[in-house]
Amino acid sequence: MDILMGVGRAGLKSGGKPDLLVLLLPQTCVASFLFTKNHFKSASVLYSQRVFKGKVRAMVINSGNANCGVGKDGLTHAELMAKRVAERLEIEEDEVLVFSTGVIGKPMPIGDVLNAIDSACGLLEPLDLKRASEVVSTTDSFPKYDFVKKGRLEVFGFAKGAGMIHPNMGTMLAFVFTNADLREDVIERLHRDINERTFNSISVDGCMSTNDSFGLISLGLLKEDLQMVSEAVEEVSLSLAKKIVQDGEGATRVIKVHVKNASIQLKARLIAQAVAVSNLVKTAVFGKDPNWGRIVAAAGSTPFPIDQFKLKVYMGNHLLYDGRVHPKAIESAKKYLEESQEVEITLDLMEGKESWTYYSSDLTYDYIRINAEYTT
Amino acid sequence: MDILMGVGRAGLKSGGKPDLLVLLLPQTCVASFLFTKNHFKSASVLYSQRVFKGKVRAMVINSGNANCGVGKDGLTHAELMAKRVAERLEIEEDEVLVFSTGVIGKPMPIGDVLNAIDSACGLLEPLDLKRASEVVSTTDSFPKYDFVKKGRLEVFGFAKGAGMIHPNMGTMLAFVFTNADLREDVIERLHRDINERTFNSISVDGCMSTNDSFGLISLGLLKEDLQMVSEAVEEVSLSLAKKIVQDGEGATRVIKVHVKNASIQLKARLIAQAVAVSNLVKTAVFGKDPNWGRIVAAAGSTPFPIDQFKLKVYMGNHLLYDGRVHPKAIESAKKYLEESQEVEITLDLMEGKESWTYYSSDLTYDYIRINAEYTT
Incomplete structure (x- = not known):
């Protein structure tokens, strides 16, 4: 059989x-x-x-x-x-x-x-x-x-x-x-x-x-x-x-974007996707740069409103933003980025019970090399 | 005044x-x-x-x-x-x-x-x-x-x-x-x-x-x-x-995507945008590679149906695809890519009268460098 x-x-x-x-x-x-x-x-x-x-x-x-x-x-x-x-x-x-x-x-x-x-x-x-x-x-x-x-x-x-x-x-x-x-x-x-x-x-x-x-x-x-x-x-x-x-072309690490406590599931999903596919987030992860500004810019780009004075952004366990900046967490998040093969970004929308997880990879020089040189 | x-x-x-x-x-x-x-x-x-x-x-x-x-x-x-x-x-x-x-x-x-x-x-x-x-x-x-x-x-x-x-x-x-x-x-x-x-x-x-x-x-x-x-x-x-x-970060050329003869304007626009923003199209232009397969893959990715046996794809004046492959045009399109500061991609949907033009730039090593090194 x-x-x-x-x-x-x-x-x-x-x-x-x-x-x-x-x-x-x-x-x-x-x-x-x-x-x-x-x-x-x-x-x-x-x-x-x-x-x-x-x-x-x-x-x-x-x-x-x-x-x-x-x-x-x-x-x-x-x-x-x-x-x-x-x-x-x-x-x-x-x-x-x-x-x-x-x-x-x-x-x-x-x-x-x-x-x-x-x-x-x-x-x-x-x-x-x-x-x-x-x-x-x-x-x-x-x-x-x-x-x-x-x-x-x-x-x-x-x-x-x-x-x-x-x-x-x-x-x-x-x-x-x-x-x-x-x-x-x-x-x-x-x-x-x-x-x-x-x-x-x-x-x-x-x-x-x-x-x-x-x-x-x-x-x-x-x-x-x-x-x-x-x-x-x-x-x-x-x-x-x-x-x-x-195995994403040229990738050096996996990015896991988890959006939680959204009012509806589609919202959690579209925001997780927007962050995961953002070229700016992906290059920041490659550069080991805890640039959460790019994360919230991507999160805000879907048709769903978010409350910027309420939402929380984590990289690993490091709280980077919760309506205000946490400059000290930047250093520990940088260390986390340097040490992690899988980088977890969490956005807590603080508004409901729905969540979604989306996976992508970082964007590197090798992605450009592979795709500029891959001829027809 | x-x-x-x-x-x-x-x-x-x-x-x-x-x-x-x-x-x-x-x-x-x-x-x-x-x-x-x-x-x-x-x-x-x-x-x-x-x-x-x-x-x-x-x-x-x-x-x-x-x-x-x-x-x-x-x-x-x-x-x-x-x-x-x-x-x-x-x-x-x-x-x-x-x-x-x-x-x-x-x-x-x-x-x-x-x-x-x-x-x-x-x-x-x-x-x-x-x-x-x-x-x-x-x-x-x-x-x-x-x-x-x-x-x-x-x-x-x-x-x-x-x-x-x-x-x-x-x-x-x-x-x-x-x-x-x-x-x-x-x-x-x-x-x-x-x-x-x-x-x-x-x-x-x-x-x-x-x-x-x-x-x-x-x-x-x-x-x-x-x-x-x-x-x-x-x-x-x-x-x-x-x-x-x-002046797009790291860009070496402007990509102009023109979609014509669509049934409705929104369709022309979304298809033009999908092609213009595609990382694979952008890296192909950087690599001077007339890889029209990436263009049609992007064009097909919107919610609007396209007829793959009817549409035409041009790079500059070079007809690369019209329901069949034109291997000879690939060489002249490659030359066009090497010589042009502004690369024009045209998709003729052959179905109506609406059109849209969308502009983007190629995706290069320098985009990665600028954005991996631009620290918070």
Whole structure:
């Protein structure tokens, strides 16, 4: 009852690295998929959105080419990829989903891709999360995967992503599996909810991808308490999401922005996001500068009013502002910034009970180098 | 009938540079002021918003200290500044507006500021636009001013700004004057409209300031055709706005994003903005990389649908995408990027008649250096 994987080389990545992954599930599984809300979608996303009807048997993922911005050829190529996988594995074509990630606007060498599918399907082995993440990675500097086991309940998954990260639904490519049995209507609700608090609450560069896809797949083996499944799926999803931020292009540290005691949740969320994505906050963290003025300027920039004479700003445990300045706390906050790999910024709005947490990374010279030199 | 200015030194800027400017108008003038929509506003903005009733006689502007995030003391200090100017110039206190720009969260040394006001008011001379811009500048690398004369009509102004630029109304500090006589209701409408197409259509770093203020002041000397006044005011305002972008922290070039043939204007505007503020587009321009995939990914990220099989993308005159890829155009676009100080990106949505233009600057190593090293 293992998930099987096959790996191929289509020459999409330089140096002949593996760039094609086929995943075969033990049977047709109930699943939920969320795709980018970007209107300029990858043809692979358009294809998978069209064929997915709540159940999936196999997935084919290529890296190094986004299959995006290539006109209607992209749709044909996605369909050919699904068809070839279905033929080789003798399964239904409409139970095969297609995912792509890489450079936008590069025509897909479809012959090479189909050959790579043939060899991937010819040698299937048990799913290795680390290896699967490596095969689908592009600018990632480390593989992203996680596994939790609580009693008999298992949740595990892998992801890729480092740049063009500002998900508006699922992020980049992420696949989370559980042995728990989830009904179709339940899995979708659970999936959307967890997605909002994990992949939809991270940003590297404020840039929404054309290829984001996040799948949650139920292997249907275990009747388990829904609350427990939900917690385990959220744990794995958040772990993968945070790994993407940690690997943010050029990033040296993770920024965790926690907004608490807001009157409504949307307000907490938009303020947390505004602070987390601010270039000025991100460069200040890189410069180890406890410049809370940039934090409150970002917090004030959403459509929601805030009371500047009431709110409190913390960096770690250091209270920097509460309607008045605390010059002594600046020095201890500076030390905190120098010593912390994960920098926690807390805004206490002092007005209600709602909260939200958003994750991003700092903005560094290396982000500029990576993205100025990453040529078309 | 000259506008007079006085300059003082309050020690807010390093090296004893002039940091305080008093402007005295020849009489009480009809004017319109737009202030930042940031909810964490400078106390000077809060004060000026409260006292301004459509007419102004004098303005006092300090640089080097934002008078922001300092609690209720900030309001007291703004009022003291206005009161001192009114006393020295023997004018009404509620016709004096106060503006501040500089670091957030630094207490204002109000004694020094009041002394600087005394010396500024003690030696008034005719307004020198270049000098005025220099006095109010912070991280600016050059003064920003412009003057147009059409027949007897005169419009002129000055501004400051280089970082924390993503105006949501007026930008940073900008003051535009005209000798034309404009009624109160007319000037406000004209002002808002022109502001949307000029200061509200620029971005350096996507970060909304706490101190943005843009004033349009009618000296009331000349009856002139409104259309002509409007054009001249827009010309000067756009010139100042573009200078701010040109001086964007670390910027090497101006990016002009033109979205045309949209079904509605808001759509053109949001798409132009999304492309102009995208970190990935901005780093690509810095890297002289005609990476149009990042342009369409940004264009697709707004709430408005776009048809990826129909839209056209140009860099300068080079057609890079129109539902299909044009590999040959990439080379000529690369040459265009290497040679142009102002890079024009055009998206033709091919669906209607509305258009919008948005200006930003590229994102460079120097932006990181300036903002990682700019300590609190």
